[in-house]
Amino acid sequence: MQILMHKVIRVAALIFAPMACLSMGCVAADATVAAAVMNGDGILIHAVESPFQEGRTQIRVLLPEKLQPGRRYPVIYVLPVEAGNESQYGDGLLEVKKHDLQNRYQVIFVAPAFSQLPWYADHPTDPLIRQESYFLKVVIPFIERTYPALAEPRGRLLLGFSKSGWGAWSLLLRHSEVFGRAAAWDAPMMMQWPSRYGSADIFATPENFASYQIERLVRERGKTLGTRTRLMLTGYSPDSDSFHAQLREMHQLLQQLQIPHEYRDGPARKHDWHSGWVPESVKWLISESQVQPTEPKIVVIYGDSITAGGELTDEERPHLWVNQVEVNSTGTYVNHLPDWENL
Secondary structure: OOOOOOOOOOOOOEEEOOOEEEOOEEEOOOEEEOOOEEOOOOOEEEEEEOOOEOOEEEEEEEOOOOOOOOOOEOEEEEOOOOOOOOOOOOOHHHHHHHOOHHHHOOOEEEEEOOOOOOOOOEOOOOOOEEHHHHHHHHHHHHHHHHOOEOOOHHHEEEEEEOHHHHHHHHHHHHOOOOOOEEEEEOOOOOOOOOOOOOOHHHHOOHHHHHHHOHHHHHHHHHHHHOOOOOEEEEEEOOOOOOHHHHHHHHHHHHHHHOOOOEEEEEEEOOOOOOOOOHHHHHHHHHHOOOOOOOOOOOOEEEOOEEEEOOOOOOOOHHHOOOOOEEEOOOOOEEEOOHHHOOO
């Protein structure tokens, strides 16, 4: 009897207790995440109720069509620029799907939604506007428990533009041990207080704004990113509010501080998800993080031990899969390949 082994993804309703952990430590995340419902675009949608956000939000997931058994996939978080399900500036996941990026690069794409305009910050006094906490303590732990996600920095990648480009960089700079890379397109990187574009309602105070301000974070924490290139800064839009000048100024600051970064001055594009900048940014994000699957090994397994096919290294072990196996009369899996019939 030949047994085909497939990766199974649990999408049942889950309730998170205070035990969700990232590399920065265990965090409390009392939230309810419902079973996934697939929409007409092939996107899985989870409804979420969380103490960090007002009302119900969503986590949307776009998977590669074929998931290989035992493989862990990098996740690119497509960070929204609008509250809820608004789409005045387009839909990042639909742009990814349009270019088939989830299959081309074998990456899981995730788009969380937020109750208020997302600036990826925690309000200093309102417990229902804790966007950073929601993302770190609900979204990421849920994805890494439910899907075959690569749960390490090189598997957590951030993509955004405008306010979500700001958010991508602030998340990486504030949590460089959690995330691997962040790509921002046409974002207000040099924004000062009093902040604009609806952000004052989220940051609330000059002191809280300062803890998320990109210029300050770059100066204070940029060196903690190390010698690898982990920040991308590209493009501009002729109809955005002076972002081009801000991008150039940030590029100059990074050069002055000798912080490695990827910078491309243009071309000018429309200020939305669908103007053509997403594929380039995704290609860069994944260039250092693409996980190549280990070649499958045919092994004979008795109980918990591997008795043929060679010992697996710690790196290989997560990729172990068994193909063409047969169960013998004692209930033990034995190899079914002709060359090993005498075993």
